[in-house]
Every structure is written in C-alpha cells, then in structure tokens.
Amino acid sequence: MARRTEPPASPRSAARRVRQRIERGGERLWRFDDFPGLPPAALAQALSRLAHEGKLERLSKGVYYSPRQTVLGMSRPNPAAIRKLATTRDQPVFPAGIAAANLLGFTTQSVGRSELSTSGYRLPRKLLGSDTVVHTRRPEAWKKLAETDAALLDFLRRAGKPSELSPDDTVQRTLSLCRQGGRFRRLLRVAATEPPRVRGMLGAIGAELGERPTALKQLRDSLNPLSRFDFGMLRGLAHAKDWQAKRHTTQ
Template structure:
C-alpha cells in the first residue's frame, strides 16, 4: 500500500472516530496505532472544516450543538486533557457538571489514574489511583463513575430527582456499555448501582448480566441516596 493510500485510510479512520465520539477532547495519542503525522494532518483538517476546535497544540475539542450554539470546552476539561494520565471531575465538581448540584467548590475536585497528584492540578483536591480502565472515558462518563463511588451523596436534588437525572444520563446504550466495561475495575458497589440503574433504562441486557455476574451474591452494599431505587434490594443494597 502506498504512503498516499495509507494517509487517506488513516484520515478516514480519524474522521469516523471523531464524528462518532460525541462531545469530547481529542489528542494525537488517542490514535496510537496510526502514523503521528497522518493523525496530526487529519485533526488539523477537521478543525479547518469546523468539526473540531483547537484548544492548544495537539489538543482539539469536538463540540455539540446547543440552543446557544456550539458548546465550549470547560477550563477544567482543557486542563485535564493536557495531562499525561486521564483525569475526571470528582466530588461536588462531578455533581455540578452532571446537573445534580449548583454548587461550585472553591477548590476543584478531580480523580486520576495516576498514583500521585499531577503538578498541573496543584491547589485542587485530587483522588489518585483510579482504575486504568477509565483511560478511554470522556469527561462526563468519568464524572458519572465518580458520582456512583460517592453514592450520589453530592447531589442537591431529592433522591427521586437524582435517580431520574441519572436515568436520563444513562439512557444512551453506547454510554452504558462504555461505563459497564470500565466498571469491571470499580468497587462492587459501583457495579451494583450501575446495574440497578441500567435495569430502569434501555441498557443492553448483556451489559446488565455481566454486571450482575461480577457481584458476590452474599455481599451487601451501601447505596446511599440510590438506596431509593425501586430495584435496589434486588441489586444487593443493604
């Protein structure tokens, strides 16, 4: 295969992944199997066409359309994407971005797969050592896992409103499948809560089955606010 054909093939793959990936950041490193120069050219071309916004050198943002026009990359997201290891919002910061709280903590809260807090986040609260399976998740998906880790304790909404909001966020089967796969390395309570929520949405039964089969049937979990789920006991809530 000639170099020109390989370049066109790589450009086509980059385009398909970006257009199918929804609202998120993209870096050259997201396409490790492809030529770095071909990826750089493809991302640059997508930016010229208006499909991507260039945030910084080698970092691009794919917006979504809102009633006010294209969405803009949050400052916290731009910081996170510039780091070597994946970083997602946590605590109140996660609840805020997910629409479960109007509070903005004085110090932003993050979670990372790194073992030590990144120097780029000095002054922020950082939870370290999160599972490597989160590496492929976008900002909102990572925030969802953090919220489940906290048993939705940072939600300002009533238990029923919290459950309703989470159902809305999880009704996309593709999102649920991504989270179910990543949850394999999360604490069992996260898998149990995610499975219970999945049963109330249009989640793929195969994903729900994998989550249920991953749990020790003798264990019981503290669901916190999500103990109000109608099927919480069926998913081993205390």
Template sequence: MPSVAERVEKRIARRPGRVFTFADFADLPASAVAPALSRLTRSGKIRRARKGVYYAPKDTVLGEVPIDPIEIGRAANGVPTHLAGLSAASALGLTTQVPARAELAVEGRRTTGATGVVTKPRFGTRRAGLEPAEAALLEVLRSIVSLSELSPEETVERLANVLRRPESMRRVLHAAVAEPPRVRAMVGALAEHLGAAGPELKRLRSTLNPTSRYRFGPLAALPTARHWGAR
C-alpha cells in the same frame, strides 16, 4: 524582528483563557521563554497555576472568566482529568454548592497539585473516551451518600439522564467494570432501571460477589437496587 519576550506575549494575547506550558513555546529558546513568562506573571498579564503551568485570564463585561480547572489539571499532570467530588456533583446538578477549590480525578498516575485545584489519583480505570458527564457520574457514585442535595427520586432522575443515550450507556457500562464494587453495583442498577439487558450489563454483574451488600444512599430508591446488592 520581534524579541522572544514579544513573541511570547503576542502568542498568549491571541488566546485568552488558555492554559500554557513550556511545550507551547518549544520553537523558542527556553532560556528566554522562562524569564518572559516570569515578567508577564509579575505584571499580572498571566497567572501561574504551578511551576511551568500558566494561564491567560479572559475578561468580559461581567468580569474575569475563571479558567477551566480541568485544563489546569491536564496541563499540570499531562494525563486526562475529570471532575470529582463536589465539582462533579455540581456539574450534574445534584448540588448548588461550589467547592472553594475544584476537585479533579487524575488518571493513571500520582497527582501534581495546582493553584485552585485538589487532585485525586485514579489507577487502572477504563475511562478513555468517556464524555465529561459520564466520567463525572462514575466519580459522584463513589460518594453519592453525601454529595446530592436532591430527593432520592430527583437524584435518580439526574443520574439516569446521563445514561439515556445508547452510546452513553455502552461507554459507562464498559468503564464501570474497572470501578470499585459499589460503583459497579449502582451503575448496574441504573442501567437495568433504564432497560439495559445486553452482554455488557451481564458482564458487569459477573464482577460482583452475589452475597455482598452496598450502601446506595439515595439510589436505594431505584426499583432495581435490591437486584444489585443495595442494603
């Protein structure tokens, strides 16, 4: 019968590119799993992202495939994570810059760091069910003034593309209610620019102080920006 170390190594080898935690070996004695993972780490067969979180590198003819930072963030924190900051802007095509460490938003708890990842806590959001691009949109809008390398018109077009499908529009309008006021205002301006006029948009507008003014950055180019408090 194979030893615990052999079973751990075989299980990891079957799933290259995957993030592993001790929960993936819950059927094996923990006292034997820990030293097996330590030996595999020392041999270079797996990498340690943080205590209790490992990943198996996947090699191709072009070299090693970088591990998905979202997977590391989810494994390290045990809750949903989304791209944030420059990572989110890059994913949406707003910049060609790639951060030295991936930036992730972590939902609903204080964050736990991991190798190659910067985490930012997000409390009280309504992002459950959002697709990656939709969550990235909300994150980018928090710092849109500094994140886009494109012209204002191109920036508007890139972000508007995320909302063009009716289901995406519905999900983002629902989630935006729990975002900071400036993000709410920019989502509203984008949605109205694309023709949205339903109850979700009216509800979003009702959450904003009609006398408040917000810095929209490149989104000030939206024809609807002034209707939503752009200064």
C-alpha cells in the same frame, strides 16, 4: 522574488511584545505556544521578569497566569482550564466530587477548592494548586472515558451524596444521563474495574433501563451474593433490592 523574512526579535523587543500582549489579554493562562516567532530564551526571560514583577503567576514550567483584581482579592485560574492543561493522552484528568455533580446537573453548588481524579499516579501540584484534592490511580479503563462518563462514575462511587436534588429526582437524573448517547453501554464496558457497590448500582440502573439480563450477567456474577451495598441517594432505584442494596430504614 524572494520572500522577505522578519529578523529575529531582540531580547528587548521580545520583552516589549510579550508585555504588551499580556497587558491587552486580561485574565487568562499563558504558555510559550501563545507567543509564536519569539526566541525561546528571550520569551522565557520576559515571562520570568513579569512573574517577578507580580504581573504573572508561574503555575508550572512554561505555564503562567495573568490575574485580575476582584473585591475578594486577586482572581484564581479557572479550574476547567487548569484541568485541561493538566490532561494528557496517557493521563486524563476529570472533575470529581462537587465539580462532577455540578457538571452532571445534580447541584449548582461550587466550591473554592477543586477536586479532581486521574488514572495517573500524580499530577503537577504547582499547576493545580496546593489546596486541590486529587484522587489518583483511578482504573486504567478510565483513560478511554469522556469527561461526563468519568464524572458519572465518580458520582456513583459517592452513592450520589453530592446531589442537591431529592432522592427521587436524583434517580431520575441518573437514569436520564445513562440513556444519553449510549452512555450506559460505555459504562458497562468498564464496570469490571469499579468497586462492588458501583457494579451493583450499575446493575440496578441497567435493569431499570430495560437492558437484557444476559447483558448484565457479568455484573451479577462479579458480586458476592452475601454482600449488601449502601446505594445512598440512589436507593430508590426500582431494582435496588434485586442488586443487593441495603434496606433503608428511617428513624
């Protein structure tokens, strides 16, 4: 017996189904893929109409957000969800600044303005929001990094300054993160593309983790022996001085 197929939805039927699903779905992001089986033209028209009515906010082509009312006004999209939408295989997007420090456990602080980094040249501003800070042109090597690895490199680039922990606890937390699951070795593989200060900090971290000097030789050779680096919150690393950290003075 032949399988019965559903007739294609009419524009009016599609609009009704889209509206009902969005009203039941609450606050969330919506894409065309969330409405399988509906004619693309009718779906686009239904979403556009809901955006015009204020039921949805169009973030970018084919991406909509259904907000909810809060005591502070209308809600905003979850930054992690937006970051996931903006990420592609050739252009991953990572948390930066306070968001990176929060992910790594250095702070519980959150900020209203998102901060992101990517190896690409630009990101869809409409999707991310005009107030999002975007750091572009991170090294191509970042494309192979996991989110936590990239966040840790961002943290090192800032010399640990987003940390709310004490300097000693910041050092211990950094060492703990580098010990996890071979993370330090992964960072070591991309270290050549990092600024000299980050290479110096990675060298000091590696020495404290007990890495063989031969494994750190490339890092050592890449540094100008006359340079001195501000290790910031990581100045307490046991081998900071050996890796050209500036002497910290208190007033």
